[in-house]
Amino acid sequence: xxxxxxxxxxxxxxxxxxGDTLLCGGFxxxxxxxxxxxxxxxxxxxxxxxVCNNAGSGLVGVxxxxxxxxxxxxxxxxxxxxxxxxxxxxxxxxxxEIELVPQGTLSERMRAAAGGIGGFxxxxxADTQLADGKERREIDGKLHVFExxxxxxxxxxxxxxxxxxxxxxxRKSARNFNPLMAMAGKTTVAQVDEIVELGALDPEAIVxxxxxxxxxxxxx
Amino acid sequence: xxxxxxxxxxxxxxxxxxGDTLLCGGFxxxxxxxxxxxxxxxxxxxxxxxVCNNAGSGLVGVxxxxxxxxxxxxxxxxxxxxxxxxxxxxxxxxxxEIELVPQGTLSERMRAAAGGIGGFxxxxxADTQLADGKERREIDGKLHVFExxxxxxxxxxxxxxxxxxxxxxxRKSARNFNPLMAMAGKTTVAQVDEIVELGALDPEAIVxxxxxxxxxxxxx
Amino acid sequence: xxxxxxxxxAWRAAQDLRDGQYxxxxxxxxxxxxxxxxxxxxxxxxxxxxxxxxxxxxxPGEEDRDLIxxxxxxxxxxxxxxxxxxxxSFLMIRGGHIDVSxxxxxxxxxxxxxxxxxxxxxxxxPGVGGAMDLAAxxxxxxxxxxxxxxxxxxxIRQACTLPLTGKSCVTRVYTNLAVLDIARDGVVVxxxxxxxxxxxxxxxxxxxxALANDWKKLTPPAL
Amino acid sequence: xxxxxxxxxAWRAAQDLRDGQYxxxxxxxxxxxxxxxxxxxxxxxxxxxxxxxxxxxxxPGEEDRDLIxxxxxxxxxxxxxxxxxxxxSFLMIRGGHIDVSxxxxxxxxxxxxxxxxxxxxxxxxPGVGGAMDLAAxxxxxxxxxxxxxxxxxxxIRQACTLPLTGKSCVTRVYTNLAVLDIARDGVVVxxxxxxxxxxxxxxxxxxxxALANDWKKLTPPAL
Numbered sequence: 001x002x003x004x005x006x007x008x009x010x011x012x013x014x015x016x017x018x019g020d021t022l023l024c025g026g027f028x029x030x031x032x033x034x035x036x037x038x039x040x041x042x043x044x045x046x047x048x049x050x051v052c053n054n055a056g057s058g059l060v061g062v063x064x065x066x067x068x069x070x071x072x073x074x075x076x077x078x079x080x081x082x083x084x085x086x087x088x089x090x091x092x093x094x095x096x097e098i099e100l101v102p103q104g105t106l107s108e109r110m111r112a113a114a115g116g117i118g119g120f121x122x123x124x125x126a127d128t129q130l131a132d133g134k135e136r137r138e139i140d141g142k143l144h145v146f147e148x149x150x151x152x153x154x155x156x157x158x159x160x161x162x163x164x165x166x167x168x169x170x171r172k173s174a175r176n177f178n179p180l181m182a183m184a185g186k187t188t189v190a191q192v193d194e195i196v197e198l199g200a201l202d203p204e205a206i207v208x209x210x211x212x213x214x215x216x217x218x219x220x
Numbered sequence: 221x222x223x224x225x226x227x228x229x230x231x232x233x234x235x236x237x238x239g240d241t242l243l244c245g246g247f248x249x250x251x252x253x254x255x256x257x258x259x260x261x262x263x264x265x266x267x268x269x270x271v272c273n274n275a276g277s278g279l280v281g282v283x284x285x286x287x288x289x290x291x292x293x294x295x296x297x298x299x300x301x302x303x304x305x306x307x308x309x310x311x312x313x314x315x316x317e318i319e320l321v322p323q324g325t326l327s328e329r330m331r332a333a334a335g336g337i338g339g340f341x342x343x344x345x346a347d348t349q350l351a352d353g354k355e356r357r358e359i360d361g362k363l364h365v366f367e368x369x370x371x372x373x374x375x376x377x378x379x380x381x382x383x384x385x386x387x388x389x390x391r392k393s394a395r396n397f398n399p400l401m402a403m404a405g406k407t408t409v410a411q412v413d414e415i416v417e418l419g420a421l422d423p424e425a426i427v428x429x430x431x432x433x434x435x436x437x438x439x440x
Numbered sequence: 441x442x443x444x445x446x447x448x449x450a451w452r453a454a455q456d457l458r459d460g461q462y463x464x465x466x467x468x469x470x471x472x473x474x475x476x477x478x479x480x481x482x483x484x485x486x487x488x489x490x491x492x493x494x495x496x497x498x499x500p501g502e503e504d505r506d507l508i509x510x511x512x513x514x515x516x517x518x519x520x521x522x523x524x525x526x527x528x529s530f531l532m533i534r535g536g537h538i539d540v541s542x543x544x545x546x547x548x549x550x551x552x553x554x555x556x557x558x559x560x561x562x563x564x565x566p567g568v569g570g571a572m573d574l575a576a577x578x579x580x581x582x583x584x585x586x587x588x589x590x591x592x593x594x595x596i597r598q599a600c601t602l603p604l605t606g607k608s609c610v611t612r613v614y615t616n617l618a619v620l621d622i623a624r625d626g627v628v629v630x631x632x633x634x635x636x637x638x639x640x641x642x643x644x645x646x647x648x649x650a651l652a653n654d655w656k657k658l659t660p661p662a663l
Numbered sequence: 664x665x666x667x668x669x670x671x672x673a674w675r676a677a678q679d680l681r682d683g684q685y686x687x688x689x690x691x692x693x694x695x696x697x698x699x700x701x702x703x704x705x706x707x708x709x710x711x712x713x714x715x716x717x718x719x720x721x722x723p724g725e726e727d728r729d730l731i732x733x734x735x736x737x738x739x740x741x742x743x744x745x746x747x748x749x750x751x752s753f754l755m756i757r758g759g760h761i762d763v764s765x766x767x768x769x770x771x772x773x774x775x776x777x778x779x780x781x782x783x784x785x786x787x788x789p790g791v792g793g794a795m796d797l798a799a800x801x802x803x804x805x806x807x808x809x810x811x812x813x814x815x816x817x818x819i820r821q822a823c824t825l826p827l828t829g830k831s832c833v834t835r836v837y838t839n840l841a842v843l844d845i846a847r848d849g850v851v852v853x854x855x856x857x858x859x860x861x862x863x864x865x866x867x868x869x870x871x872x873a874l875a876n877d878w879k880k881l882t883p884p885a886l
Binding site: 001002116165183198203204206209210211212 | 758
């Protein structure tokens with residue numbers, strides 16, 4: 001029997017190790033898996049790479065994880081969201097490496113990882129300094145830059161409802177990066193509001209099929 | 221006011237011209253926009269390129285369009301579905317050019333067109349004769365082939381319900397290529413079973429947002 | 441001579457949006473454009489986090505923490521709106537499905553180059569967000585910005601001095617003084633506020649200006 | 664010596680599927696595997712047209728024309744199943760999310776090369792379908808085919824003679840005579856039917872065979 005529901009953070013994060021890349025869902029605070037992300041802080045892991053659109057707000061979630069010093073690198077599009085005290089401090093001290101990526105390229109690189117694409121050419125940022133050092137190619141008269149897949153060892157995502165197969169649905173704009181990161185994570189852990197019976201989710205409206213999800217944890 | 225609902229095939233197919241590429245939804249007969257596709261036969265257009273997973277069955281839909289002689293070329297993954305009399309005849313007479321593409325590459329090429337990707341590297345088919353003449357590149361020790369976007373001048377798709385903004389939902393496996401082709405068509409025309417009031421479709425369960433749809437026609 | 445307020449600038453940008461267009465509003469001043477959409481036109485707002493058909497701010501008591509706009513402010517959804525995931529959202533942007541992107545900027549060049557993500561003096565971590573995707577993918581990119589910097593610096597320039605967001609992408613600029621088109625042969629003044637002439641505007645502008653034959657007075661309502 | 668029937672071959676392939684695996688069954692004989700999934704194991708079947716959790720054929724009166732499998736036969740959906748569009752379906756295949764692909768084949772080589780899409784004599788238009796995607800993307804590719812062609816031709820070969828679907832992708836082959844693994848150093852016989860020995864099997868096989876020390880009799884139920 002398939003039962004992806006786990007009990008507690010230890011089971012949810014089992015196997016995380018030094019140097020892992022974590023894909024952390026959310027756009028600002030909405031759809032961020034606060035409980036899972038903060039649980040990483042308690043683990044004996046270091047040199048993490050955190051992939052997240054923003055760098056967290058205040059002293060919670062991704063901001064708390066970055067502040068803990070467990071992350072060596074942040075890959076993001078827009079680090080300074082509301083109350084960026086942690087990233088401002090880390091940046092001022094040059095205490096973290098930041099790889100800045102156009103938001104759509106960030107998204108597309110994760111999709112490439114999810115879908116077995118070895119790399120792709122995009123126009124976004126091709127004529128900017130963010131493409132410096134990267135392969136450029138003119139296609140149909142327009143400059144493109146070659147971008148590579150961005151894999152995650154873990155995806156830590158937030159969803160609204162789940163069943164024991166790991167099928168997920170989201171709430172409104174809290175969907176954002178979560179379904180994408182679910183696809184791109186080697187081990188995908190979903191923090192959810194609620195578990196429902198198998199078959200209770202409308203098969204026409206499941207956003208993330210369980211094939212992309214390894215563990216489900218109910219957490220507020 | 222946005223009203224994408226059109227009345228009749230002339231309005232649905234207005235602007236189609238010689239040499240156009242038509243993306244025709246459906247997997248076998250399921251999800252095929254029979255009425256729209258057969259309406260193309262009545263138009264004064266020629267040298268069409270038809271993109272469709274199969275080459276139609278019997279003497280209806282895509283098969284009827286191919287039999288009409290209006291298509292110069294077929295881009296597909298699996299031409300011989302059930303009752304392939306039309307494609308067998310055309311193939312025997314070498315009366316149509318066939319570009320055979322791995323099914324996932326066919327899909328991904330359309331997504332690249334939909335998403336502004338200039339091209340991508342994939343492993344699928346890289347070590348086969350279908351990659352002959354194409355750029356190959358070893359990435360992470362594995363052979364990849366470079367594939368280019370596949371744009372459609374028209375996408376002729378089938379959906380279940382629509383609203384006047386062109387939002388669409390599908391029925392079961394009739395979804396298949398339709399949402400993808402909707403995204404990849406310059407002009408996307410949806411044949412639907414039913415029109416519903418704006419706001420009646422669950423915003424969490426809309427599969428194709430209206431931004432990808434230009435015209436909606438109710439047809440059996 | 442009274443420069444436009446931020447709300448008047450947003451109002452002016454809103455007037456050019458046509459019925460049925462899909463429009464992405466950048467964070468900051470462009471967000472205000474949604475308050476001035478001309479009545480009678482259905483304009484579908486796209487939010488990069490995965491919304492089409494976004495409405496304005498919620499009324500008291502109707503707030504939903506899971507429904508925000510790109511600037512992370514609370515938002516609503518109109519009938520006909522839809523939610524989708526981030527990758528689909530940027531497919532819309534990058535694939536040429538967004539008719540109009542309205543963004544803020546630091547500088548715009550006479551050839552339509554856009555600089556709006558990094559200054560040369562970065563004491564804070566720079567962010568790019570979706571700006572480069574919009575610059576590359578939206579059918580039209582329009583800029584909404586003050587004509588000059590707070591220090592009087594010229595922001596409409598023959599060539600940008602700041603790191604670019606995208607080349608040759610901006611088609612129109614709305615400032616607190618004028619509406620300017622980036623045309624094939626340079627910057628064309630379409631509208632100016634009462635009391636301003638093109639010679640005075642040229643002094644505030646690095647790029648060489650041409651005045652359209654049919655230029656108009658820019659006369660927003662009080663806002 | 665009694666070779667396995669097609670249903671017995673499908674039964675044998677089904678026995679290797681583990682609880683919780685995501686499995687894609689090719690058209691033709693592999694489709695029969697779904698009839699013999701071992702009880703007590705939840706095995707999630709993926710259908711390339713956009714289904715996970717596909718069930719077997721519908722009971723009379725429960726047919727739905729919009730619910731078909733990859734071979735275009737009528738299908739059903741299990742509780743927990745989901746529908747999605749074609750591109751997401753092939754993202755699953757190409758991105759390494761499918762644990763096991765079971766396909767038919769014309770030939771398999773000693774290094775695991777697969778040939779199952781084109782013969783050398785094509786009077787009919789060849790089709791490739793999703794075979795190359797599965798060969799490249801599934802975590803494991805297993806083949807289900809008659810050990811020899813109808814003309815007695817050898818299908819497990821030192822090297823394939825037909826156009827390839829993918830290189831070095833097949834890990835196991837189920838035939839009507841044996842179960843064979845493609846190992847690092849060649850083809851290893853894991854199971855043979857009653858009355859067959861490896862010398863006799865070798866005569867029916869082009870690839871050089873090794874017999875596993877712990878080889879077993881292949882004894883399917885009557886089907």
